[in-house]
Every structure is written in structure tokens, then in C-alpha cells.
Amino acid sequence: MKICVIGAGYVGLVSGSCFADLGNFVWCVDKDKQKIDMLNNNQIPIFEPGLKDLINKNYSSGRLKFTTNLNLAVKNSDIIFICVGTPTSNKKGSADLRYVYKVVAELSLYINKFKIIVTKSTVPVTTGDKIEKIILKKKRKKLFEVVSNPEFLREGEAIRDFRFPDRIVIGANSKIATKKLKSLYDPLIKKGAIFFSTNRRGAELIKYASNAFLATKISFMNEISNLCEKTGVNVEDVSIGIGLDKRIGSRFLRVGPAYGGSCFPKDTKALTFTGTLFKTDLSIIKSVIKSNEKRRIFLTERVKKILSNKIKNKKITFLGVTFKPNTDDMRQSSSLLMIPYLHERGAKINYYDPSGEKKEFSRLKNVFFCNDINEACEKVDLVIIHTEWDEFKSLDFKKLYRKRKFKIYDMRNLYSPRDMKKQGFSYHSIGRQN
Numbered sequence: 001m002k003i004c005v006i007g008a009g010y011v012g013l014v015s016g017s018c019f020a021d022l023g024n025f026v027w028c029v030d031k032d033k034q035k036i037d038m039l040n041n042n043q044i045p046i047f048e049p050g051l052k053d054l055i056n057k058n059y060s061s062g063r064l065k066f067t068t069n070l071n072l073a074v075k076n077s078d079i080i081f082i083c084v085g086t087p088t089s090n091k092k093g094s095a096d097l098r099y100v101y102k103v104v105a106e107l108s109l110y111i112n113k114f115k116i117i118v119t120k121s122t123v124p125v126t127t128g129d130k131i132e133k134i135i136l137k138k139k140r141k142k143l144f145e146v147v148s149n150p151e152f153l154r155e156g157e158a159i160r161d162f163r164f165p166d167r168i169v170i171g172a173n174s175k176i177a178t179k180k181l182k183s184l185y186d187p188l189i190k191k192g193a194i195f196f197s198t199n200r201r202g203a204e205l206i207k208y209a210s211n212a213f214l215a216t217k218i219s220f221m222n223e224i225s226n227l228c229e230k231t232g233v234n235v236e237d238v239s240i241g242i243g244l245d246k247r248i249g250s251r252f253l254r255v256g257p258a259y260g261g262s263c264f265p266k267d268t269k270a271l272t273f274t275g276t277l278f279k280t281d282l283s284i285i286k287s288v289i290k291s292n293e294k295r296r297i298f299l300t301e302r303v304k305k306i307l308s309n310k311i312k313n314k315k316i317t318f319l320g321v322t323f324k325p326n327t328d329d330m331r332q333s334s335s336l337l338m339i340p341y342l343h344e345r346g347a348k349i350n351y352y353d354p355s356g357e358k359k360e361f362s363r364l365k366n367v368f369f370c371n372d373i374n375e376a377c378e379k380v381d382l383v384i385i386h387t388e389w390d391e392f393k394s395l396d397f398k399k400l401y402r403k404r405k406f407k408i409y410d411m412r413n414l415y416s417p418r419d420m421k422k423q424g425f426s427y428h429s430i431g432r433q434n
């Protein structure tokens with residue numbers, strides 16, 4: 001099939017290259033010339049395992065092309081995927097749909113024959129109706145269908161998630177569009193992916209409800225972990241114990257600092273805004289947002305406690321600062337609050353992250369990026385495991401603290417408290433007896 005993907009960001013690049021890999025011809029369009037030039041010169045603007053090879057392979061085969069020319073890409077495609085950003089727009093947290101509507105207004109000028117226009121960007125329920133209206137204004141004849149096909153890709157695992165999705169959701173108000181999208185995804189359906197079709201508004205809401213539900217699961221466990229700490233219960237046992245109930249499921253019950261990233265914080269806020277718009281009180285999601293915000297402060301206070309309330313002049317190391325492993329993404333990472341908070345109170349911070357130095361900390365005088373774990377842990381008082389990168393999972397702490405003994409705060413529960421105690425480490429983790 002001939003496909004146009006608008007937006008060479010995270011979703012667009014992953015989806016575009018995966019569609020090309022399934023044998024389709026894909027035009028990937030972005031108005032950012034620098035980005036398109038990079039892509040045409042074999043450089044990838046984002047960090048995602050496996051993406052560079054996938055893009056190279058499909059670019060060389062001629063099935064994947066990059067351009068700034070929307071007209072060319074739209075005219076030569078049957079299906080158009082809108083993959084532009086929908087950031088948080090204002091204090092109330094609604095989704096900023098400016099980029100979506102701009103793209104729609106422009107592409108509608110180039111519709112020369114029947115096209116299916118698909119939103120892959122996360123857009124609030126009823127956005128598809130508005131998109132339809134915008135295009136209808138420009139076109140007399142109905143030469144298009146607007147469909148919702150939300151993505152469920154996780155950063156760091158996006159290619160795998162595209163190839164082996166739990167489900168493919170298509171929200172369309174016509175059978176032709178559903179059929180066409182189903183045949184596009186046929187190679188994945190044949191490999192076992194479940195295809196689920198509903199109407200357009202249904203698919204739009206499924207995306208937000210999914211992210212909000214996952215965020216709720218995480219926050220729920222994080223709060224239970226606080227109770228575990230007070231009652232001497234191991235939170236990992238609770239996760240396993242409840243996860244074995246198939247109605248609950250074992251995934252997304254891992255405790256940690258606070259969920260972050262470009263999706264959960266933004267989408268939970270946007271969903272409560274939609275609730276307000278439609279006079280529906282989404283009180284559960286509102287409390288999840290509050291609980292997650294409090295969590296960052298709660299854990300930073302815990303750091304203070306571990307250091308016997310003396311932060312001034314203490315040397316603290318962060319292992320990992322991104323919101324999760326296998327990405328360089330810092331958006332809404334809890335480290336963005338924790339590091340400045342400790343820095344302001346006089347701590348000296350070292351950090352090491354496999355994805356490299358972060359501009360977010362460059363202005364902080366006493367925050368230093370280290371090139372490796374050894375350098376980061378040299379002569380420090382406390383080591384915080386903030387992000388669960390693989391390389392932090394089997395550290396030789398004895399070797400690391402040759403020069404000075406440090407305390408360990410494992411915010412991802414990577415080590416066993418019992419083993420750590422046996423080896424004589426001052427070890428703290430989340431929701432477990434230390």
C-alpha cells in the first residue's frame with residue numbers, strides 16, 4: 001500500500017519504518033528540513049533501539065522516503081497517518097491540537113482522490129469529528145474517511161510493540177475504512193495480533209483510558225508500597241500475589257519513583273480536561289495525578305531521611321536519570337525534581353546515564369555528569385539507582401566503594417535486601433524491609 005506518515009517524531013518514525021518493513025511504500029513527511037536532511041543522510045534524530053537499522057534497511061530498498069513536501073506525499077498515498085505531537089496546552093492540562101489541525105488544513109488542499117486519514121497522534125475523543133469538518137470545508141465531494149488508530153508503543157520497546165501488539169484498534173465510521181486498515185495490518189494479525197474495530201470516538205477514548213488505567217495501576221502499587229514500609233510487608237510479594245489474579249494481571253505493578261515520560265502525565269491530565277468539558281468528574285484519574293506528583297517529593301524526603309536529615313555538602317550519585325531505561329528521554333522524569341531539590345539544599349550530585357549527559361542539569365553548579373559508573377560512585381555518601389538500565393542490575397558494590405563506603409537507595413528494587421544486608425551494605429529500597 002502507499003502510505004504517508006506526517007510527523008517524523010517518535011511515533012511517525014517508528015510506525016513509518018515498520019510499515020515499510022511490512023512491504024508498503026511510505027513517505028515520511030516533516031516540515032523540519034533539518035530533521036529530513038538528517039534522515040536522508042543516514043542520521044536518526046531520536047534514540048530507539050533497533051530503529052537505525054530498520055530505517056537504513058527500508059530506505060535502501062526504496063520503500064521508505066523522507067521529504068518536506070506534503071503535497072507530493074499526500075498525492076502519492078492512499079492512507080495518511082497523522083503522527084504529530086499533542087502536548088499539554090495550558091494549566092488545565094488539555095491537549096494542544098494546534099499541530100494536528102494545521103496539518104489537516106494543509107493536507108486537505110492536496111486530496112486528489114479517495115484517502116483514508118488516520119490519527120495515530122493521541123487525540124481527545126471527538127477530535128476526529130472536528131478533523132472531518134475541517135476537510136469538508138475545503139472539499140465539496142466526500143473524498144476521504146477519518147479514522148482513529150491509536151498507538152500503544154512504549155519508548156525503548158517500540159519496534160517490538162509494533163510487530164507484536166496485544167491488539168490493533170481501529171475506530172472508523174465506515175466499513176470501507178475498517179477493511180482497508182485491517183488489510184494493512186494483516187501481516188501482524190496473521191502472526192497473532194488481535195484486531196478490534198469500533199467507531200471513531202470509541203478508539204480515541206480507548207487510547208486515553210488505556211494510559212490512564214496503566215498510570216492508575218502504577219500509582220496504586222506505589223501507594224501500597226508506602227503501606228508495606230509501615231507494616232513490614234514485602235511489596236514485591238503483594239505485586240505477585242495480586243497479579244496472579246487474571247482479572248488484575250501481573251504487568252505494570254512495578255513500584256518506582258513516579259511514572260514519567262511524554263505520555264502518562266500528559267494523557268491523564270488531558271483526559272480529566274475532557275471529563276470537565278463533558279461535565280463528567282473523573283475523580284479517580286485526578287487522584288492518580290495528585291498521587292504521582294506527591295510521590296516525587298515523598299521519595300526525595302526519603303533521601304533526606306537516609307542521610308539523617310543532613311543533605312548539605314553530601315555527595316549523592318544518581319545512576320540513571322531518564323524516566324525509564326533504553327531511551328534518552330527526560331520528559332517528566334522524577335530526576336528533574338529530585339536533583340534540583342537536593343542541589344538547592346547543598347548536595348553535590350554526580351550522575352551517570354547510559355544515554356549521556358543531559359542539558360536539563362547543565363545550569364546547576366554542583367551537578368556533574370560522569371562518564372562511567374566507577375567515576376560516578378567514587379567517594380560519595382549515597383548512590384541512588386533511579387532508572388533500571390540493565391547495566392545497573394549486577395553491580396559489584398564492594399569494588400565501587402573501595403575508597404569510601406556509601407549508602408544505597410535502590411528506587412527500582414533491583415537487588416535483594418537480604419543479600420545486600422548479608423554483604424554488609426547500607427541498603428534501602430521501596431516497600432521492602434531493609
Ligand code: UGA
Nearest residue numbers: 151152153154155218252253254256259260261263323324
Ligand atoms: C506508555 C504506554 O505504556 C504505551 O502503551 C503508550 O503507547 C505510550 O505511553 C504512549 O501513549 O505513547 P511509555 O511512556 O513509553 O509508554 O513508557 P512505559 O513503559 O509505559 O512507562 C511509563 C512510566 O511508568 C515510566 O516512568 C516507568 O518507569 C513507569 N512504570 C512502568 C512503573 O513505574 N512501573 C511499571 O510497572 C511500569
